[in-house]
Amino acid sequence: MFPKIYIDTKKWKQKLNKAIDYSQKSNMPDSILEKMAKSIISFTVLTTSPDTESEKLFYDMWKNADKEEKNVLTKTLLRLIRA
Secondary structure (H helix, E strand, C coil): CCCCECCCHHHHHHHHHHHHHHHHHCCCCHHHHHHHHHHHHHHHHHHECCCCHHHHHHHHHHHHCCHHHHHHHHHHHHHHHHC
8 A cells, every 4th residue: 555645735636627628628528538537536545645624525435435426526526626
């Protein structure tokens, strides 16, 4: 198991937002973006520690979610980042 590290969630969100912008400009299908985002979220939850209570809640939700629930969480997170 990897040691947990702390990340700057603002920077993480900005980088994910750049990926979203790029995917939209290149006409990438949402399904591919969602798969990429789901992988990034899974990696982040496995290798980092939450900084805030809201991040802790999201991490707990992710860890306890089944496949379909993770799809919903991913789509919701992408929608929030796009806003």
